[in-house]
Amino acid sequence: MVAEVAISADPDERDDAALDVEQQILAPWQQARQDVVDKLYALLREFDPTVPGLLDGAGDDIARQGPGAVDKAASCIVEALDRTLRKAAPNDALKAWFPTSGLDRKLWPDPETGWASASALA
Known part of the structure; x- marks a missing residue:
C-alpha cells in the first residue's frame, strides 16, 4: 500500500x-x-570511561570529512580497542593464561617485547 x-x-x-x-x-x-x-x-x-569519547570522536571526524578524517578516525578506533583490550585482559592475566592455554610455546609472546616472534607467525 x-x-x-x-x-x-x-x-x-x-x-x-x-x-x-x-x-x-x-x-x-x-x-x-x-x-x-x-x-x-x-x-x-x-x-575505560574514555573509550566512548574516542568512538564519538571517530564518528565526528568521518561526519565532518575534514583532511585526514579517515586516518584520525582509525586512530581513535585503534586507541579505543587497545584501551578496552588492555583492561579486559591485563598482562598479568595473560601471562598466567598462556601456560594453561594449550598453545604451542613458540606462539607465546616474547617476555621482553610482548610480541610473538616473527618466525612463529611465518
Missing part, C-alpha cells in the same frame, strides 16, 4: 506515505540502534 501511494501523483498522499514510513519503520529502527549503542557505551565505560 505505501509503495503504491509513494508513486502517486497526489503530493498529499506521498507526504502521508513518507510520514507513515518515518513513524512505522525508520523511527523504531533508529531508536533500537541507539539503544544498542547506549548499551555498548555503558559496557565500554566499565573498562
Whole structure:
C-alpha cells in the first residue's frame, strides 16, 4: 500500500506515505540502534570511561570529512580497542593464561617485547 501511494501523483498522499514510513519503520529502527549503542557505551565505560569519547570522536571526524578524517578516525578506533583490550585482559592475566592455554610455546609472546616472534607467525 505505501509503495503504491509513494508513486502517486497526489503530493498529499506521498507526504502521508513518507510520514507513515518515518513513524512505522525508520523511527523504531533508529531508536533500537541507539539503544544498542547506549548499551555498548555503558559496557565500554566499565573498562575505560574514555573509550566512548574516542568512538564519538571517530564518528565526528568521518561526519565532518575534514583532511585526514579517515586516518584520525582509525586512530581513535585503534586507541579505543587497545584501551578496552588492555583492561579486559591485563598482562598479568595473560601471562598466567598462556601456560594453561594449550598453545604451542613458540606462539607465546616474547617476555621482553610482548610480541610473538616473527618466525612463529611465518
